[in-house]
Amino acid sequence: MLSFPHKTRNVSKLSVTFATHTHTHTHSTFSSSYMSSLCCSLPIQQKRNLLYSWSCTQHLAHTMAFAPIYNPSVPFHSTVLGGMSDGKTVTIQGQVRMIAKRFAVNFMTFNNDIAFHFNPRFDEGNAMVCNTQQAGGWGAEERKSKMPFRKNTNFNLVFTVRVHGFQVSANGQFILEYRHRIAFQSIQSIQVTGDVNLSCVTFSGGMDQYLPAPPPYSVTPYFAAGMAPGIAMAPSMLPSMAPSLAMPPAFVSPMVPVTIPNPMVPFQSTLQGTFAQNRNIIINGTIRHGADRFHVNLLNSLSRSIYLHINPRFREGALVRNTQDRGTWGPEERHLAFMPFSPGQNFQLEIRNEGGSFGVYTNGAKIFSYVHRLPVLQIDMIEVAGDVTLSYVQL
DSSP, rough: OOOOOOOOOHHHHHHHHHHHHHHTTTGGOOEEEEEEHEEEEEEHHHHHHHHHHHHHHHHHHHOOOOEESOOOOOEEEEEEETOOTEEEEEEEEEEEEESBBEEEEEEEEEOOOOEEEEEEGGGGSSSSEEEEEEETEOOOOOOOOOOOOOOOOOOEEEEOOSSSEEEEEEEEEEEEEOSSSEEEEEEEEEEESEEEEEEEEEEEEEEESSSOOOSSSSOOOOTTTOTTTOOOGGGSOOSOOHHHHHHHHHHSSSOOOOOHHHHHHHHEEOSOOOOTTTTTEEEEEEEEOOOOOOEEEEEEEOOOOEEEEEEEEETEEEEEEEEEEEEOOOOOBBBOOOOOOOOEEEEEEEEEOOOSEEEEEETTTTEEEESSOOOGGOOOOOOOSEEEEEEEOOO
């Protein structure tokens, strides 16, 4: 642990700036040269240590883990949590069904092209077929004859994105590489269909995969008087220094999304923390055949004010949006170029706080924005009700 006996005022200013940018996730604002200039008056070793701590927090900001999605139904469709970047890993665990013909994993772009179609076929001589679909047309197939999957057997399937292509492993063994035909940055969602049951889907990695190298000289730990090395100190025992430099709160215990599998409808849950800018909620489910309507509400549990009411009404052919302030509804917003939901179909609904408005997406495509009418930091609850079943909700 580092101590800064001098220049306390400068360190405090730095920690305030650092904490602010930690909260808003605009880490690129700082460069190592800028950090160096801010702490140029510090002794050289403390300066190196400070820059190393800063670079580590940059790494942690880019590698925040997402909660696994447990026991999703098939067909499964999800946004690629955290986005696609070099080193992104998608792990799919499940079981091939007893009477299986084939299954597929599709990495899909914002315009529903399939950047990577991975398709084991038991009904075609145990072939693994890989392909890309653009503008509705399939490209040339790539086939592998060595099938790593067996019927009625569990599997662990891992896709790793690299700059040149996808690397695919099954049950711990590398099985193939598929070179990109579409820029992987355009991929927004993943789909799993066919004769499998899923137990877990996990998104991890991406961005910077490795911690930066440590400073060239050893970091001298701080020990309180009379305390033996190796004994952890409580925060109150640390020397006087800016807390965000010693242990940035946003990185000590990052808010990991909570995934609730197969919740009952009507569904209601409180949110951990505030619905801050850039936060999102993902709802994955199926609209019942013959459905009349369903709704999603973001609300405050005390006032029961509804900050965002999303209400697809199939008999009216309308997707109604509104706000209710302490029992009084505001004017409805109904205009949309098309109805993005249909009875009998699976859907994924994502709600993002985009600053002055909510951004609402279905299956990876934005369908509308809704300007905030009430202070959204007071949102602490979500409700889903109506003619739907839910595969999972990620909060």
